[in-house]
Each structure stands twice: as C-alpha cells, then as structure tokens.
C-alpha cells in the first residue's frame with residue numbers, strides 16, 4: 001500500500017449531511033461519534049466544513065429541497081471523497097419512498113460508495129459499515 | 140549562510156518544530172481522550188492528517204475572492220511560525236544567536252500566523268470565514284495587550300535585559316522566575332494568552348465548529364490546509380517553549396536536564412489541554428472582557444509585586 005492511501009485510510013474525516021430524516025439516524029450517527037464508540041482511535045474526526053471532508057455520511061430521505069443542497073455539498077467537498085448512505089431512507093427511500101416530495105435515494109443524486117441499511121442502524125453497524133468501506137477501498 | 144539555512148529549515152526551525160509540535164498535538168489529543176475515558180488516536184495521527192491533506196486531497200480555490208492572497212496566506216503563516224521557532228528555541232536550548240533585542244522581534248513574529256490566517260479568510264469571499272476573521276481580530280485586540288505586558292514584566296524582572304538568552308542565563312544562575320509570587324501570576328496570564336493564541340477551547344470563537352463550521356479555515360482544503368495544520372503544530376511547540384524560556388528557566392539540552400526540559404514542555408501542554416477540556420466556549424465580549432480587564436489587572440498586580448521584590 002502506498003503512503004498516499006495509508007494516510008487517507010488512517011485519517012478519514014467525516015461530514016454529516018442530514019436529509020429529511022425522521023431524526024433517528026442522526027441520533028445514531030451522533031451516538032457513534034461519542035466517547036463510548038471512540039471513532040478517533042481509527043483517526044476519524046467529525047468536521048464542520050465539506051471542504052475538509054473525506055467521507056460524507058448521508059442519512060434520511062432526500063426530498064426535492066434537499067437534492068440541491070446535497071449536490072452542493074458533494075461538489076464543495078475536496079476529492080477524493082467517499083459517500084456513505086445510512087439507514088433505509090438513505091439506501092432506498094425507506095418509508096418515505098412513496099412521498100410526493102421524495103427526490104430519490106441518495107445514489108440517484110450522487111455516487112454512493114457504501115450502504116448501511118437499518119431503520120435506524122445501530123452505531124456498531126455504522127462502524128462496521130465504515131470499516132467495510134475502508135477494506136473495500138484500501139484492501 | 141548555510142548555518143542560518145540549517146537553523147531555519149531543519150533545527151530548530153521548520154522540520155524539528157513541526158515534528159516535535161506534531162507529537163505534542165498527539166499528546167494533546169491523547170490526553171483529551173483519556174479525560175473522556177477513551178483510547179484516542181495513534182501516535183502517528185498528526186502526521187497522517189498532515190500528509191493526507193498535503194498529498195492526497197485536491198486544492199479548491201474560491202470562485203469569488205483573491206486566489207493569490209488566499210493561497211499565499213498559509214505559506215506566510217508557516218514561515219512566520221518557523222522563524223519564531225528559531226528565535227525562541229535557539230536561546231531556550233542554550234545556543235546564543237548573538238542577537239540582542241530578539242524578544243521584541245519574537246513578539247511581532249508570533250502574531251504573523253494569526254494575521255495571515257485573517258488575511259486568508261478575508262480573501263476567500265466566504266461570509267462565515269469573514270465572521271471568523273472579524274472574531275479573530277477582536278480576540279487579538281483583547282489578548283495582545285496582556286501578552287505585551289507579560290513581555291514587559293519579564294524584561295523588568297530580568298533587570299531590563301531584552302535578550303532572551305540573557306534572561307534564561309540569569310534564571311539559571313538565580314532560580315526560575317516562576318519561583319516568585321509575581322512569576323506565578325505571570326504564568327497564569329501567559330497560559331490563557333497561549334490558549335487564545337492557539338485558538339483552543341475557551342477561546343476558539345474564531346473557528347467555532349458548531350456555528351461557523353471552522354470559521355477562518357472553512358474554505359481551505361488540501362495542501363494549504365495542511366500548511367495551516369503544520370503551523371498549528373509549530374505554534375504548539377513554540378508557545379510552551381516561550382513560557383518555559385520566560386518563567387521556567389529555559390530548556391537546556393545537556394545531560395539529564397533534557398528530561399527536565401521535556402517535562403516542562405509536557406507540563407505546559409498538559410495544563411493547556413486540561414483547560415481546553417474543562418471549559419465551554421466563551422462569547423466574543425466575554426473573551427475581550429476577560430483579557431482587557433481581568434488578565435491585564437493580574438499582570439499589573441504582578442508588575443507591582445515585582446517592583447516590591449516579590
């Protein structure tokens with residue numbers, strides 16, 4: 001493994017994008033970032049600006065208003081940048097898929113690198129999903 | 140000439156200060172993790188962060204705003220920090236640079252990083268960045284006077300010597316300045332000034348992650364942001380080293396005293412980390428009042444005490 005991918009793998013900074021979620025996924029993501037699960041030991045850090053993001057965590061269904069925002073955030077992020085869709089809503093639309101404001105699951109708007117299903121997924125499942133993403137990308 | 144370049148680029152300038160400061164920043168994050176009962180990052184973490192930003196990520200220049208100023212500000216900040224590293228660390232390690240009056244130059248050099256970040260933020264054309272920059276300016280106005288008064292008191296306590304090397308030599312003869320009551324007061328004020336200069340938690344109003352999403356640095360990505368990180372590492376070594384040089388009797392590098400020097404730096408960083416972890420963020424007005432009234436009063440009391448010989 002080259003030094004570049006080693007450094008990227010060891011220092012993934014997370015940006016959290018909450019769409020029109022029922023708020024449970026947000027809570028689980030925040031729980032995942034608390035001292036109890038300690039993602040900083042893998043070098044992960046929650047950051048506030050998409051310019052610094054290496055991973056964008058998207059949760060919640062994306063409605064017509066969020067669509068534009070999500071695209072903007074994705075374009076603002078410095079590449080290489082991975083996208084992780086979290087929860088049934090992020091992966092497929094979940095219970096909101098039939099709604100009249102629904103603009104499509106995340107992967108119809110921006111390319112998605114990993115899906116973490118669940119309604120909501122447990123923090124352990126989110127961690128396992130991110131670890132799988134790292135394994136798939138960096139071997 | 141070659142000697143000066145070596146001082147500037149390798150030891151104790153750019154390279155040494157960056158690597159040692161990176162390790163200190165790991166120490167800071169590790170202690171934070173312990174305070175919160177977790178494991179915390181690995182020792183290489185600051186370098187992974189730096190190299191990732193430098194080698195892997197792309198640079199995005201602002202569409203509106205001055206691209207040249209935006210991109211050159213972090214470079215200027217880094218060079219300011221490494222020159223101040225040379226000026227502070229050479230005398231602190233007991234190598235005389237033969238430069239009398241360096242203490243005044245140090246005071247100016249230490250403001251270059253904040254100043255260049257302000258300029259860079261204002262050049263980015265981002266409204267959140269300019270709010271961050273204006274907060275940083277207010278903070279500067281607040282703590283710079285205290286910082287200057289601390290310098291003045293240290294000069295007064297060392298019989299009007301304005302050479303850092305002489306100040307340290309005097310302390311090594313007749314005991315560190317922190318041994319007196321006024322020295323303790325100065326140390327407290329200096330700790331808070333360092334906290335504000337580093338933008339650490341009670342005074343991280345310019346970066347305010349929750350409201351301004353990194354404020355001053357919001358637009359930076361890739362290599363320019365890596366340089367900003369590197370500058371922060373350097374400052375995390377230089378400012379505690381300055382505190383050690385002023386009040387704790389320098390950082391001699393001979394024999395067993397290497398251990399003492401290391402302990403001094405670690406103790407100062409530990410105090411900074413503990414303050415950072417046990418305080419909420421203050422508002423701009425609170426920060427200014429804290430420095431302009433309370434810290435200035437503290438230093439003035441220290442001046443009076445030192446005149447009385449305490």
Ligand code: SF4
Pocket residue numbers: 020021022023024025026059060061086087088089090094095118119120121
């Ligand atoms: S996946 Fe379930 S828990 Fe998550 S936002 Fe959608 S409805 Fe809520």
